[in-house]
Amino acid sequence: MMFKEQTFKSLCKQAWSGVGLTIGQNEGVYVLGGGYWIIKIKREALSNKAMATLIELTGHLPDEGELWMSRKDEADQYELDYGFDVYNTESIYEQSIEIEPKNILIEQNNAVTRVMQDETEKIILINECFIQLIDNKHIMTEIGEEFTDQPRRHEAAVIWKNNMCELVCYKRTLDEHSNQQEIILTLEKARL
Numbered sequence: 001m002m003f004k005e006q007t008f009k010s011l012c013k014q015a016w017s018g019v020g021l022t023i024g025q026n027e028g029v030y031v032l033g034g035g036y037w038i039i040k041i042k043r044e045a046l047s048n049k050a051m052a053t054l055i056e057l058t059g060h061l062p063d064e065g066e067l068w069m070s071r072k073d074e075a076d077q078y079e080l081d082y083g084f085d086v087y088n089t090e091s092i093y094e095q096s097i098e099i100e101p102k103n104i105l106i107e108q109n110n111a112v113t114r115v116m117q118d119e120t121e122k123i124i125l126i127n128e129c130f131i132q133l134i135d136n137k138h139i140m141t142e143i144g145e146e147f148t149d150q151p152r153r154h155e156a157a158v159i160w161k162n163n164m165c166e167l168v169c170y171k172r173t174l175d176e177h178s179n180q181q182e183i184i185l186t187l188e189k190a191r192l
Contacts, residue, residue: 001041001045001046001047001050001138001139001140001145001164001165002134002135002138002139002145002147002148002160002162002164002167003039003050003133003134003135003138003167004132004135004138005047005049005050005053005138007129007132007133008039008050008053008133009050009053010129011034011129011133012034012053012054013053014034015034015035016057016058016070016071016072017071017072018034019034019035019071020035020069020070020071021033021034021057021058021070021071022034022067022068022069023054023058023061023062023067023068023069023070024062025043025061025062025063025064025065025066026064026065026067027064028042028043028044028064029041029042029043030042030043030046030054030061031067032054036127036169036170037130037168037169037170038166038167038168038169039165039166039167039168040165040166041164041165041166042164042165044143044164045140045143045164045165047138047140057070058070092154092157092159092168093152093154093159093161093166095154096152096153096154096157097118097119097120097152097154098119098150098151098153099116099117099118099124099150099151099152099153099158100116100117100118100151101114101115101116101131101151102114102115102116102117104187106125106183111127111172112127112128112129113125113126113127113128114128114130114131115187116151116153116158117188118153121188122153122188123184123187123188124153124156124158124171125171125172125173125184126158126169126170126171126172127169127172130158130167133167134148134151134160136148139162140164143164144163144164145162145163145165146162146163146164147162148160148161148162149161149162156170156171157169157170158171
């Protein structure tokens with residue numbers, strides 16, 4: 001699994017405690033969602049620790065074809081009726097371009113945002129937790145997992161992917177009182 005397990009647990013727990021953790025299984029792939037991110041993991045690439053995290057938070061793993069949401073303060077999960085099409089990210093990846101994390105962080109309201117820039121000089125901001133989540137040291141080479149591709153950008157999303165896992169996270173906006181557009185324009189002009 002291309003993810004640091006402690007960061008994975010933290011991300012899932014944050015979703016479960018807040019907007020809710022969406023979890024499903026489709027064609028042998030676990031699909032997780034947390035409001036502004038989607039993770040897909042092939043069943044064989046889900047580590048025991050990650051599996052334990054999901055069971056701890058939701059009570060059990062979904063069977064094939066199941067899709068439901070679980071929240072901390074709700075006794076039961078509830079099944080979602082919109083299906084797995086919402087989580088189809090193949091066309092997003094195919095239409096994306098490479099993007100690079102820059103060594104610029106913006107801290108605001110106890111959240112850290114990473115500046116990323118693509119080859120067209122376009123800037124996109126994402127939560128730093130996603131940079132911390134990806135780690136090729138955790139690749140499961142014994143099951144044939146490959147190293148993670150360079151991150152890619154498609155409109156408002158950044159995508160990391162390998163042959164077993166995928167992470168799609170959506171861009172972050174700064175506080176409405178910030179001068180976000182001014183910051184982004186200045187950074188784009190700087191040609192990081």
